Structures are given as structure tokens and as C-alpha cells.
Amino acid sequence: MGAAPASRDVTSYGMGLAAPLALFFLLFFVAPLLQLFWLSLHNDTAGLHWGLGQYLHFLTDPFSLGVLGSTLLLGAEVTAVCLVLGFPIAWLYQRVGPKLQTIIILIVLLPLLTSVVVRTFAWIVILGRQGIINATLQSLGIIDTPLKLLYTQFGVVIALAQVQMPLMTLPLITALGRIDPNLDDASCSLGAGSWRTFFRVVLPLSLPGLIAGCTLTYAAAITAFITQSLIGGGQMLFMPMYLYQQASTLQNWPFAAAISIIFLLAVLAVVSVFTTLGRMSRGYGGA
Amino acid sequence: MAETQGGRSLVVDAVTHRYPSGALAVENINLDIKGGEIIALLGPSGCGKTTLLRIIAGFIAQTQGRIIIGDDIVDALPPNKRAVGIVFQNYALFPHLSISENVAYGLAARGIDKATRQREAQRLLELVQLPAMAERLPRQLSGGQQQRVALARALAIKPSILLLDEPFAALDKNLRLDMQIEVKRLQRVSGITTLIVTHDQEEALSMADRVAVLSHGKLEQFGSPSDVYDRPETLFVNTFVGSTNRMPGVVVTADRTAAKVRLDAGAEIIARPAGGTLSEGGRVTVCIRPEHLQFVGDETGFAGVVGMSLPLGATVVHEVTTADGSGVKVSQARIGETRALENGAAVRLAPLAPSLANAFPATL
Numbered sequence: 001m002g003a004a005p006a007s008r009d010v011t012s013y014g015m016g017l018a019a020p021l022a023l024f025f026l027l028f029f030v031a032p033l034l035q036l037f038w039l040s041l042h043n044d045t046a047g048l049h050w051g052l053g054q055y056l057h058f059l060t061d062p063f064s065l066g067v068l069g070s071t072l073l074l075g076a077e078v079t080a081v082c083l084v085l086g087f088p089i090a091w092l093y094q095r096v097g098p099k100l101q102t103i104i105i106l107i108v109l110l111p112l113l114t115s116v117v118v119r120t121f122a123w124i125v126i127l128g129r130q131g132i133i134n135a136t137l138q139s140l141g142i143i144d145t146p147l148k149l150l151y152t153q154f155g156v157v158i159a160l161a162q163v164q165m166p167l168m169t170l171p172l173i174t175a176l177g178r179i180d181p182n183l184d185d186a187s188c189s190l191g192a193g194s195w196r197t198f199f200r201v202v203l204p205l206s207l208p209g210l211i212a213g214c215t216l217t218y219a220a221a222i223t224a225f226i227t228q229s230l231i232g233g234g235q236m237l238f239m240p241m242y243l244y245q246q247a248s249t250l251q252n253w254p255f256a257a258a259i260s261i262i263f264l265l266a267v268l269a270v271v272s273v274f275t276t277l278g279r280m281s282r283g284y285g286g287a
Numbered sequence: 288m289a290e291t292q293g294g295r296s297l298v299v300d301a302v303t304h305r306y307p308s309g310a311l312a313v314e315n316i317n318l319d320i321k322g323g324e325i326i327a328l329l330g331p332s333g334c335g336k337t338t339l340l341r342i343i344a345g346f347i348a349q350t351q352g353r354i355i356i357g358d359d360i361v362d363a364l365p366p367n368k369r370a371v372g373i374v375f376q377n378y379a380l381f382p383h384l385s386i387s388e389n390v391a392y393g394l395a396a397r398g399i400d401k402a403t404r405q406r407e408a409q410r411l412l413e414l415v416q417l418p419a420m421a422e423r424l425p426r427q428l429s430g431g432q433q434q435r436v437a438l439a440r441a442l443a444i445k446p447s448i449l450l451l452d453e454p455f456a457a458l459d460k461n462l463r464l465d466m467q468i469e470v471k472r473l474q475r476v477s478g479i480t481t482l483i484v485t486h487d488q489e490e491a492l493s494m495a496d497r498v499a500v501l502s503h504g505k506l507e508q509f510g511s512p513s514d515v516y517d518r519p520e521t522l523f524v525n526t527f528v529g530s531t532n533r534m535p536g537v538v539v540t541a542d543r544t545a546a547k548v549r550l551d552a553g554a555e556i557i558a559r560p561a562g563g564t565l566s567e568g569g570r571v572t573v574c575i576r577p578e579h580l581q582f583v584g585d586e587t588g589f590a591g592v593v594g595m596s597l598p599l600g601a602t603v604v605h606e607v608t609t610a611d612g613s614g615v616k617v618s619q620a621r622i623g624e625t626r627a628l629e630n631g632a633a634v635r636l637a638p639l640a641p642s643l644a645n646a647f648p649a650t651l
Contacts, residue, residue: 180377180379182375182377182379183379183381185344185346185366185373185375185379186373186375186379186380186381186440187381187392187396188346188365188366188367189344189345189366189367189369189371189372189373189441190367190372190392190393190396190440190441190443190444191367191368191370191393191396191397191444192367192392192393192396193367193396196396200381200392201381204383205382205383
């Protein structure tokens with residue numbers, strides 16, 4: 001280790017240990033990102049004329065802005081569904097016996113153990129015209145004609161929520177597990193009902209996990225190329241697919257690069273909003 | 288600044304609780320507590336004292352029996368409707384709320400307006416001598432200060448009963464004494480009926496008006512500290528509270544007030560039949576505390592050989608081996624120049640008074 005000259009401070013470690021990873025990131029992340037940015041600053045596909053034309057084009061084109069908007073909205077919807085469904089599971093996990101805990105964690109982790117492609121095809125089977133949901137509802141006589149579930153926003157949100165659920169529940173389980181169970185009893189003995197206890201004690205103290213979960217779910221949902229494309233089909237266009245089309249099909253590399261940069265900034269903006277919300281709350285640090 | 292809510296009485300009426308597994312947590316507990324009393328629930332861990340506390344608070348619904356606070360049977364009320372204040376062992380302060388928000392929490396739950404809440408929180412913080420801490424967070428306070436805040440928070444809702452769960456266990460020795468005095472002072476000021484759960488007998492004896500000793504879910508004795516210490520009703524109470532020498536023997540003659548017991552160590556002594564009459568010829572265990580044994584010069588008492596003497600400051604403890612091979616401890620106050628006893632010296636021992644030797648029927 002390079003550091004530590006005369007006096008040996010056992011609490012400090014040489015930065016050299018991080019060098020391989022730093023080099024890896026530099027080569028395969030920072031450099032391509034810079035190249036991407038450089039590419040986006042060209043007005044023509046051949047890369048001869050410098051300018052902000054690609055950005056101007058995106059930001060003045062209602063279609064492009066629409067794709068960006070619907071992608072960000074999709075992320076918000078998926079995050080909301082994951083939060084509403086995931087919080088009770090995480091809450092339950094902290095209140096059941098060890099046997100049920102194992103079962104819950106298995107159910108939560110199961111989506112991570114199968115490939116995204118497999119899970120997405122399963123959703124096609126479930127949501128399709130002749131799929132499980134429609135077949136069941138029809139045989140029960142609840143509906144006459146099959147509902148359109150596949151290739152809809154609803155279908156994409158539900159499928160993405162299932163795929164990304166572990167990203168929400170795992171941080172929540174950790175955060176809720178850190179809350180002293182006596183706080184529940186203390187709140188109750190002071191006269192608070194379950195809702196007051198939830199909103200004044202449990203929710204504020206679980207905020208770090210909640211924000212981590214929302215950030216992860218959001219980022220994963222809006223960039224989920226496979227699920228978005230397969231469940232959304234050709235009728236719904238989100239940023240990853242838009243980007244893919246511009247780069248691969250139309251060979252418009254500078255525009256694709258500009259889309260990437262704008263998308264990246266949009267995601268960063270949303271994530272920093274989450275983080276700021278977290279800082280504003282005082283839920284950090286335990287007793 | 289008297290808190291005039293006055294203490295309400297608390298009756299634990301034939302309470303039995305069975306775990307879902309079928310095991311008994313507490314069995315047929317009866318406590319009749321007057322308004323304004325301090326009661327200690329004393330027992331080793333696992334004796335059911337915390338379960339009883341949680342039953343009174345309403346966190347556990349007992350299998351049988353009733354809890355009566357004042358004139359009300361509260362069994363049907365959830366914890367948030369019982370107006371029972373609790374101080375938890377780890378204080379359980381809300382880490383994300385300031386000290387004054389913590390104290391005002393119960394008032395907010397009762398829908399009291401913000402100005403009144405803040406005024407009341409400040410008044411209580413003055414009562415527990417922490418007026419300057421209102422804006423701090425719990426983690427910025429020391430253990431003793433956190434406990435004062437927990438007390439203030441529990442008192443803020445003007446509870447009819449105050450429950451303290453091992454309140455001093457996490458404090459170091461000096462601070463513990465300070466807080467015990469503080470709690471007694473607050474209890475006097477507020478006149479609130481208080482129940483302290485503890486496994487620390489000194490704490491129970493020093494703080495409580497009456498002590499309820501529990502073992503294996505059963506109430507062994509409920510009486511004043513001096514009753515529990517000097518007139519224990521069961522062998523468990525005698526051995527758990529304070530230290531004692533257990534000497535086996537046989538009853539020679541017995542009536543309701545006195546029993547003549549022939550100790551296995553030799554010698555006949557007069558003992559108090561504790562917890563009922565004894566049958567003649569039956570085996571008994573006689574308990575004599577180390578400080579209730581004395582060295583005697585004449586031929587009374589039983590013989591022994593001094594093994595070791597430990598000077599413990601104000602007292603000297605001698606270990607004496609008796610004729611039947613068992614060891615007893617004798618504690619002597621160090622008055623003037625206590626005669627040093629040599630290792631191997633032959634001595635004779637006798638209880639200070641017959642009422643200080645307690646005879647219990649021997650359990651098989």
C-alpha cells in the first residue's frame with residue numbers, strides 16, 4: 001500500500017485498492033459517456049458540423065417530448081404501484097414468525113431468480129386476449145368479449161411492478177426492521193390509534209428505505225427495455241425503445257446520443273428530487 | 288404545581304394468561320393496589336412480570352380474570368384508550384421527533400391544540416428538570432436524560448396508572464440511585480399509582496410501598512418490603528430476596544407460631560413456621576440470613592469450623608462448615624475491632640432470634 005509513510009495509521013487504507021475498479025469505470029463508463037456527449041453535439045449524422053441542433057430538435061418536437069413524458073409517467077406509476085403493494089408486505093414481514101418470514105422473502109426474491117424475458121413472456125400469457133385473466137373472467141361469465149390488457153399502459157405498469165417489486169420491498173424490509181418495536185407500543189399507550197402511529201412514527205422512520213426503494217424502482221422501471229417493449233408492443237413507445245430505433249434502425253447516432261443525455265438528465269433530476277425529500281425528513285439515524 | 292389527578296386504584300383480579308402454545312405465563316394473580324401506591328413486581332426473568340405489565344397496559348388480552356382501574360373494568364379497552372402511562376426499558380423515545388414533540392405526542396393524539404401542547408410539554412420538562420432540552424433530538428441526550436423525557440412523556444397524558452418496565456436497568460449505578468430518587472419524587476408530586484417491574488430486589492425494596500414477588504407465573508408474596516424480607520411466606524421469596532443460608536432439618540414439635548427443629552447440622556433451634564403450620568416429624572428447610580446468625584460462646588447453637596473470612600468493608604463475612612458438611616455464611620457488622628477468626632477455628636452459631644429463622648416444609 002502506497003499511503004502510510006513514517007507513522008502507520010491503521011485506520012486509513014491506501015486508495016490503491018480501489019484503482020482497478022476506478023480504471024474499469026474510467027474505461028467503460030466515463031469514456032463512453034464523454035464520447036456520447038461529444039457525439040450529441042453534432043448537427044448531422046456524419047458528425048461534421050458542431051451545434052446544439054439535436055437538443056433543439058428534441059426539445060421542440062412534441063412527439064419526442066411526449067415519449068419522454070410518458071416514460072417519466074410510467075416510472076411514477078410503477079413506483080406508486082410497487083410502493084402501495086410492497087409496503088404492506090414489508091410491514092407484514094416484520095410482524096410474522098420466522099417461518100412466514102422465509103416464505104415472504106422467497107416470494108419477494110423469486111422474480112429475481114428468473115430471467116426478465118421469461119417473466120415478461122409469462123405476463124403475455126396472463127394478459128393476452130386468450131390469456132389466463134380473460135379466459136377466467138369469460139368462463140365466469142363476468143365479461144363477454146376479452147378485455148384489452150396486453151399492449152396497454154395498464155399491462156406495462158402491472159408487469160413492470162411485478163418485475164421491479166424486490167427493489168422496493170427489500171430496502172423497505174430493512175428500514176422497517178430497524179424501527180424499535182417498542183415505539184409502536186409507546187405510541188399506542190400514549191393514546192394514538194394505528195393510523196396516527198403509522199403516519200407519525202412508522203412512515204417517517206421508514207423514509208430512508210422508502211426513498212431508496214422508490215429511487216431504485218423508478219430508475220429500473222423507466223429503463224426496462226425488454227418488458228416495456230414486449231408488453232407495450234409496437235403501440236407504446238418509451239425512451240429506451242425510441243433511443244434504440246434512432247440508433248439502430250435510423251442510424252441517427254447524434255440524435256440518439258442527445259436523447260440519451262436528455263434521458264439521463266431527466267432521470268438524475270427525478271432521483272435528486274427523491275434524495276432531497278429524504279434529506280428534508282428527519283428520519284435518518286436511529287435512537 | 289401539584290398534579291391533582293390523584294392515584295386511581297388498580298385491581299388485578301384472578302388474572303391467568305396462557306400462551307397460544309398452552310404454556311402458562313401467569314396463573315391466578317390477585318393484586319389489590321390502592322390509589323397512589325408504588326408497587327414493585329419483583330421476580331427473575333421469565334417469571335411473568337413483564338407479561339402482567341403488558342396485560343395491565345392492554346397489549347396482551349389475558350385468558351382469564353379482570354383488570355379494574357378505579358371503578359372501571361378495562362379489559363375491553365385497547366391500550367390507546369386505557370390512559371396507562373408506560374416507561375419502557377429502552378425508553379422508546381421517538382428518534383425523529385424533538386424532545387418537546389416527544390413529550391407532547393400523547394397530547395397531540397388527544398387533539399389538544401398546538402399552543403397548549405407546547406406549554407404543557409415545557410411544564411413537564413421543567414418538572415423533570417430538563418427545560419433547556421426541548422429542541423434537541425433524543426440521541427443527543429444521555430441515558431438518564433432520556434429516561435426523564437420518557438417519564439415526562441408518560442406523565443403528559445395524565446395517566447391513571449404509571450407502569451415502569453425495568454426502568455433503571457440500563458443506567459450505571461450512581462445514576463440509577465439518582466433516578467430512583469427522582470422517580471419517587473415525581474410519584475409523590477403527582478400521587479400517581481405506580482407499578483415498577485424489576486428483577487433487582489434492592490430497587491424493589493427501596494422504592495416500593497409494597498412488593499409483589501413472582502416466580503414461574505405465580506404470585507409468591509405480596510407485602511411490604513419488611514414483610515417480604517423478614518417474614519417471607521415461601522422458600523422462593525426467602526432465597527430470592529436477599530441472601531440466606533438453607534439448613535435442612537426435622538420438625539420436633541410445632542404449633543402455629545413456633546416450631547422446634549432439629550437441624551441436620553446438630554442442635555435444636557426454635558424457628559418461625561413460615562407459610563402455615565408444620566407437621567411433627569416432617570422434613571423442613573430452615574432459612575437464616577447471614578446477618579441473622581451470631582457466634583455464641585456457650586453450648587447452645589450448632590458447631591462449625593471457620594473456613595474463610597472475607598472483610599467486605601462495613602461487614603465481615605465468614606464461611607463456616609457445619610457438622611453435616613454443608614457451608615453457611617455469617618455476616619458480622621464491623622464494630623470496633625472485630626475479632627479476627629482464624630482459618631479452622633471451632634465456633635458455635637445460633638440465630639439472633641427465633642423469628643429470624645424461617646422454617647419451610649421441604650420440597651421433594
